[in-house]
Amino acid sequence: MRDGPGIVAFMRSSLGSVANxxxxxxxxxxxxxxxxxxxxxxxxxxxxxxxxMVLAVAPGWVRTDMGGRSAPLSVEASVHGIVDVLEARHGSxxxxxxxxxxxxxxxxx
Numbered sequence: 001m002r003d004g005p006g007i008v009a010f011m012r013s014s015l016g017s018v019a020n021x022x023x024x025x026x027x028x029x030x031x032x033x034x035x036x037x038x039x040x041x042x043x044x045x046x047x048x049x050x051x052x053m054v055l056a057v058a059p060g061w062v063r064t065d066m067g068g069r070s071a072p073l074s075v076e077a078s079v080h081g082i083v084d085v086l087e088a089r090h091g092s093x094x095x096x097x098x099x100x101x102x103x104x105x106x107x108x109x
Contacts (some may be wrong), residue, residue, distance in 0.1 A: 004051030005091045012056035012097060023060055037097065044095030051091050057082055058099040075076075 013091055015026060018031025037056060044054035059078045063071040073081075 005053075006064055007053045007055060007090055008043070008053070009037055009055045009086060011059050012036060012040075012058050014058055016042065016101070035072070040097075041095060051069045053089055054095045055086070057085060058097075059101070 011074070013033045014020065015030045016037050018034055021030060040054050040056045047054065059082060060073045061067055061071040062073045062075055062078045063069060064075065067073075089096070089098075
């Protein structure tokens, strides 16, 4: 992957947004995801014009220990959605913050 094409993907969360943190809570988790956002942007910048995409992908609200029983997505649905996003973006060479569910609707965040 040294010369691409390829994708390096990281698992992000909307809780990592500094601008959208109006409610507080989960401070350590939020801080770690905000740091991840910064890391992915810096990593993408360092790659320059190489054909490697750096994505920070949000899995959606998933039924896990953290997401809880009322989350709308199963682990399987989330994984399939993430794989679809990765396959659709393969070969491009840009940085992106992608929400799996928004990406399926044509948007990214």
